[in-house]
Amino acid sequence: MxxxxxxxxxxxxAAFSLGDAPTTAPGPGMIAVRNRAIAVNPVDRMLPAIGDLxxxxxxxxxxxxxxxxxxxxxxxxxxxxxxVGDRVLGHAVGIEKDRNDPAEGAxxxxxxxxxxxxxxxxxxxxFEQAAVLPLGLSTAACGLFxxxxxxxxxxxxxxxxxxxxxxxxxxxxxxxxNAIQLAVAAGYEVVTTASPRNFDYVLxxxxxxxxxxxxxxxxRDITAHLxxxxxxxxxxxxxxxxxxxxxxAGASQGRRFVAVATPPAAFDRVKPGPGRILQLVxxxxxxxxxxxxxxxxxxxxGVTTKMIWGGSLLGNAVGPMIYADFLPSxxxxxxxxxxxxxxxxxxGLGAIPAALDRLGQGVSxxxxxxxxxx
Numbered sequence: 001m002x003x004x005x006x007x008x009x010x011x012x013x014a015a016f017s018l019g020d021a022p023t024t025a026p027g028p029g030m031i032a033v034r035n036r037a038i039a040v041n042p043v044d045r046m047l048p049a050i051g052d053l054x055x056x057x058x059x060x061x062x063x064x065x066x067x068x069x070x071x072x073x074x075x076x077x078x079x080x081x082x083x084v085g086d087r088v089l090g091h092a093v094g095i096e097k098d099r100n101d102p103a104e105g106a107x108x109x110x111x112x113x114x115x116x117x118x119x120x121x122x123x124x125x126x127f128e129q130a131a132v133l134p135l136g137l138s139t140a141a142c143g144l145f146x147x148x149x150x151x152x153x154x155x156x157x158x159x160x161x162x163x164x165x166x167x168x169x170x171x172x173x174x175x176x177x178n179a180i181q182l183a184v185a186a187g188y189e190v191v192t193t194a195s196p197r198n199f200d201y202v203l204x205x206x207x208x209x210x211x212x213x214x215x216x217x218x219x220r221d222i223t224a225h226l227x228x229x230x231x232x233x234x235x236x237x238x239x240x241x242x243x244x245x246x247x248x249a250g251a252s253q254g255r256r257f258v259a260v261a262t263p264p265a266a267f268d269r270v271k272p273g274p275g276r277i278l279q280l281v282x283x284x285x286x287x288x289x290x291x292x293x294x295x296x297x298x299x300x301x302g303v304t305t306k307m308i309w310g311g312s313l314l315g316n317a318v319g320p321m322i323y324a325d326f327l328p329s330x331x332x333x334x335x336x337x338x339x340x341x342x343x344x345x346x347x348g349l350g351a352i353p354a355a356l357d358r359l360g361q362g363v364s365x366x367x368x369x370x371x372x373x374x
Contacts, residue, residue, distance in 0.1 A: 006108035007349045010061045012052050013272040016353050021063070021110070024103040026076035029115050033088060037131035038106050039067035039342070039369045040355045041174075047095070049270045050280065057097045065106025065352075066092050066138075066310075068113070069121060069130035070372075079115050081324065087127070090118030091134035091323070096311045107352055109372065116320040119327040128342045132367035133327075136174030139310035140182055141322045143175075143235050143259030146313065149306060150233035150259055152186050155326045157335065159187030164230045164254060167222060168192040169244055170237030171202040171210065172365040175261045177339040179235050180205045185326070185336065188232055191222055193244075198365050205339060219244050223251045230254040237261040242294050242305060250301025258298070258305040264290035268360060342369040 006021035026032045043054070044064050051058055069089040072082050082088060090113035094104035104112045117138075121130045144152045144166070153162060166183040170176040171192030183190045184206035193213035194202045202210050209225065211218050231254030236245035245258035265287040270279040298305050313319040330336035343366040345355045351370045359368045 004108055004110040005349060006063050006102070006105070007352050008061045008102075009048060009064055012060065013048065013276060015048070015272065018350055021102070021108050023110070024112060026074050026079075026112050028077040029079060030076040030112050031072050031079060031082050031088070031115055031118060032074040033068060033070045033090060033111050033113055033118075034073045035068045035070040035106070035109055035111055035372050036127040036374065037069045037342075037369055037371050038065055038352070039131040039134075039367050040352065040359055041066060041135050042359065045356045045360055046267055048272045049276060050267050053284075055095055055097075057100060058095055059100055061102065063094055063102040063105030063107050066095075066135040067131050067133070068092050068106045068111050069127040073110065081115055082118070082120075087121040087123075088113075088118045089121055089130040089133055091138050091311070091314070093117060093311055093314050096314060098315060107349060109349070114314060117314055117323050119323045119331065122332045125331065125338060128344050128369050128371055129338045131369050132174065132340060132342050133178070133338050135310050136367070137178045137182075137322065137327070138313055138319075139175045139261055139308055140179035140235070141318050142310060142313050143261060143308045144179060144182055144186070145318045145321065146316065149308065150235070150255065150257060152183065152188060152232060154321055155182050155185035155330070157329065157333075159185060162187040162232070164232035165189040165191055165226060166232045167226075167234040167245070167248055168207070168237070169213065169234065169241040169248075170194075170262070171205070171207055172198040172340065173237050174340055174367050175237050176235075177202070177205055177365075179237075180207050181336050181339070185330065189229070191225060193218060193222075195364065201365055205337065213238070213240075213244075219247045222248050226252045231256070233257040233259060235259050235261065239266070243297065246294065246298045246301055246303045246305065249303045256301070256303045258303060260305055260307045263287065263307070264294055340365045340367050342367055344369050344371055347371045347373060
């Protein structure tokens, strides 16, 4: 393999810096991928400032990032699904507690991926668009299929109708777009929320109906739609989603469970460097206050809530179920779309900080992506 470079996070609270990365051969059950596109996620923006809260186990210097698409340049022992030259997408898991390895981070030219966390890319799918999938797909899959969450039936090519409804609050987000498609592929009706301008988009992904999340009557309208239906659970994404999910689940028949993809308080104002603690204290207080209020609301409504960690599927059956059993044929046959659309904002590892800034400005029905030259 050729020499690699990376965007490093040298220490807690440090700024990103470009540097060389050691060339590491893939171990058993792993592949090395020359990255051609990398997507960025909210967690990548938060870790420099509050990584000690979110990932206290993380060793530094670290390489962040989860979403990659590129070409296989080496395979480890026991790998049977991929060969050198294959086009793949994958969920890089370097920041996960059980991995904790910069060689497995996404923000570099060559990343190591677990074989069961990668999927072939069809010839007609560009690297930039393929890169939008991994973390959003993984997070949605964790919330929908893990036994300690909604525990839905697995997705398949021709699913039987399950006779239950999944509510996806935040359907035009990266997680939401994948959740809609996965739940439909598992045989469930999907009710979702979005801005009216994105209704056609989420309906095109397979949702049965869409409601305006900003409407004062959205919760009441969804609850009315669910009368006579059995709820399979709620996936809550975005600001205000947990409270709405609790109210919907509490008023419905079926599984009163809310899988939470977005924390109840934002840490966007917390920046690394001087003044970090002064910014962090009110954010943490807001988080604790919101958690207590939501826990009381859920208990009163008889609803269970649980926060999703998008990398947890790497160590259970859901990871290979999605990346090995379902996604390859679903993408190749057009039964699953790489969504949302990619918003390519630059080229090269040096463009990632600007891409994170662009993400912080807000996007709608898009995923921010950086292209890497061949």
